[in-house]
Structure formats: C-alpha cells, structure tokens
Amino acid sequence: MIVGMAPRALLACPDCDLLQREPEPADRTVVTCARCGSVLYRDTPDTVDRTLAFALGASVLFIVANAFPIVGMTIEGRSNTVSLPGALVALWHQDMQLVAGLVGLTTLLAPGLVLAGLLYLVLPLHFGRQPPGVPLILRTLDSIQPWGLMEVFMLGLLVSLVKLEMYAKVVPGVALWAFGALLLVFTAMAAAFDPRSLWARIGTARSGTARSGAGRSGAGR
Amino acid sequence: MSAPALTAARAGLIRCGDCELLSRAPQSGGNLACPRCGATLHQRKPNSIQRTWALLIAAYILYIPANLLPMMVTTSPQGTANDTIMSGVVYLLSSGSWPLALLVFLASITIPLAKLVSLTFLAWSVQRRSTWQPEQRARIYRMVEIVGRWSMLDVYIVTIMAALVQMQPLAAIDAGPAAIAFGAVVVLTLLAANSFDPRLIWDPLGDHDD
Ligand SMILES: [Zn+2]
Ligand SMILES: [Zn+2]
DSSP states (O other): OOOSSOTTTEEEOTTTOBEEEOOOTTSOSEEEOTTTOOEEEEOOTTHHHHHHHHHHHHHHHHHHHHHSOSEEEEETTEEEEEOHHHHHHHHHHTTOHHHHHHHHIIIIIHHHHHHHHHHHHHHHHHTTOOOTTHHHHHHHHHHHGGGOOHHHHHHHHHHHHHHHHTTSEEEEOHHHHHHHHHHHHHHHHHHHOOHHHHHHHHOSOOOSOOOOOTTOOOTTO | OOOOOOBTTTTTEEEOTTTOOEEEOOTTSOOEEOTTTOOEEOSSOTTHHHHHHHHHHHHHHHHHHHHHSOSEEEEETTEEEEEOHHHHHHHHHHTTOHHHHHHHHIIIIIHHHHHHHHHHHHHHHHHTTOOSOHHHHHHHHHHHHHHGGGGGHHHHHHHHHHHHOEETTTEEEEEOHHHHHHHHHHHHHHHHHHHOOTHHHHTTTTSSOO
16 A cells, blocks of 8 residues: 655544545535544635634733623622632632632633734734744644633623522623623634644754654654 | 454554654654654553543542532521532522523533543443444544533632622622532543543454454
8 A cells, every 4th residue: 555755645533543535625624534523624714814813803802801890790789890810819819729720721821822822823924924933832722722611611601690690780791791702703713723734834844853762763863 | 344444553654643744653663753743653642541540530539529518608697508519400490590400400410420421431442442333432532522621610600609799798609619629520521531542442443353
C-alpha cells in the first residue's frame, strides 16, 4: 500500500484511528469518519477574517458582561446586585475558594484566554503577518477550550432568576443580556476558527526544536 | 473474509494529537516528537485505562458526600434550612415549578450518574478487549463528551444564589460543602472522559479474524 509523505491525502480518525482519504475540496462541508461517524473536520472558509470579526465583537461583550451587574434583587426594601467577578469574590469570602476557583476557571478564565489567544493569532494574520509561537498558542487553545462552560452558566443564571423570583423582586442587569449575546458570538467564533488551516501554514519544515527522544532517527540534531 | 480495517497504527503511522499530522512510527519503539509542532507522539493515550479507572474511582467516592451533604444553606428569621441536591429538586417540585425541577434533576442527578456508569462500562469493555457493538460504544462516548458538561449547572445556581442573597438577618444563602464535592465529581468525570482513548474501542476488531 502507499503511505509515503502525503499528509494532505490521508487522514486518521481521532476517535477510531481509521485511515481514510481526504475528500475532494468543497465536496462536503462536514467530513465525518467512514467507520465511527465522528466529525473529522468542517469546511470553514475565510477562517482568519471571520474569526477576527467574531472575536472583536466577543471582546466588547466579554468586558460588558463582566463589568456590570448580572442581576439585582430586592427583599423588604433591601436590595443587592451581583456581577460575575463580584460573585466569585463573595464565594471566596464564604470559604468556598475551590468552588470560586472552579466557577472562575470555567466562566471567566477559560473563555477569556480563548478570546485572547484567538485575537493574538488572527489579528496579525489578517494583516499578513505570522505571530511567533503559533504551535504553543494552538496547543494551549486546544486544552483550554473544553473548560469553557459559558452555555451551562447561562442556563444556571436563568434557573436562579426563576428560583429567586419565588421570594423576591428580581431585576435583570445589563450583564445578563451581554452574557446571552456573548454566548452567541462566542459560539460563532469557535465555529469559524479552523486550527487545521493554521497548522497547514506552519508546514513540516521546523528546525532545532525537535525534542530529545529515545531511538529518534537522527535528522537535524 | 473481513480484513481488519486499515488504521493508522496498522499502517505504521501515528497521528499527532495536536496538529493532526501523520508521521511514521519509530521502529525502535521510543518516543518521537511531531516534525511539525514538536508534540510528543503517542500511538494511543498513555496509560489510558489506568488513568480513567483512577479518576472514576475518585469520582465515585466523592459522589457520596456530594449527594448526602448540604448543597445550599438558607438562613432566615424562621431558622436554617439545609438542602441537598435531591431535597433541592423536591423543593422546586413542591413549589410548583416542575420544569425547573426536571431540569435540575437531569443536570445534577441523571447526567452525573449516567456519565459515571457509561465511562465505567466503556473502561471495562475496553479492558477485556470486547468486540461488542463498537458503533454503539463510540456513540456512548460521544454522548458523554457532549452531555457531561451540563452537570455543572447546580454549581452555578448555588454560586449566583449565594452571592446575591446576603441580606442578614432577613435572608442569607450560603454554598454548602456538597458544592465542593459535587464540583470535584464534575471535574473528575470530565478528566476521566478526557483520559479515555476511544480508539481502544476499535483496536480489538480484526486482531484475530477467522
Ligand atoms: Zn472514526
Ligand atoms: Zn504535531
């Protein structure tokens, strides 16, 4: 059989390892594995420009969503409002540092880092320049992305509003709407971003960074 | 008749987990760095089954306090009420909002349990190199990955309630110790799903065809 160095022509499924030929360009928009059905890749045209547009929009919404109160409530004339960072601080002072950390990681840190990482990549690329450290950023993005749980947080927000409504007057804040919009734009951004095309730009010609490994057949060291 | 499906491993290739490039597997069995991105290449996730078991067992242990200890502590002039996950669901049901009760029940009880059971089944079937229904098992794994994240719901609800309702002595809500245990269960099952290598489901197929 033919193996050779033909990375474009052959694909291995990440979920079942089946080797298969890459279909003709623009044949299908979503390519799934012939054996296990998992998505191998999606065709994402203009990935740099579209990711940039969504990332800029998401950045504004991200700031608004975290700078303003999400919700306010009034019980017998006393009122209180809370923002997401404020909620984390409150939780921290209630001796719930672990929970505060977990909520902070999944709703603030992970989405924020994904946003920053994508901007770092696509902003220079939009102007035709390649930023340094692309592999590191792509790898970091890949490991951070599963920890962003903004959509679950949004549902949690809605459920707690309904729960609070049972015994208090609840006023949704600016950040609630910003969070809803952020969720939509963020999802669109993630769908527009295609790491494959960025990896393809790097090519196979790397020098001097090969890691030491037992029995590595010696080119270039 | 059925020739074993040609996988990257059988063709002597390794797929880079980071950049997806296919490289030739080293003859000597040592580790190789990806020629494009420099990541260490592994034919399969290292120690996948052992790591999955370890994380699952830890999750099972913490699942007990997560369900027995109070998740939310409500203080008011009438006294203090401790709510576990289950009693919180019952309270929602009795206060008339069954859709909310159902939602929280699904996210906090059904999904975590289904996830633990599914991952246990997958790890067990892979360990005994089962060839039973690989498509079904692959589908179960994908469901675990997609649905699993929603079990964080109750942690977020408690966070918002505890931050907002701080009006002593009228009313105060605090997160209970179960919030820590339950958060840990969610994280551990996410890590367990992540350390499980779904390719192991397919590997026993065609090992011995006759
Ligand atoms: Zn597959
Ligand atoms: Zn690589």
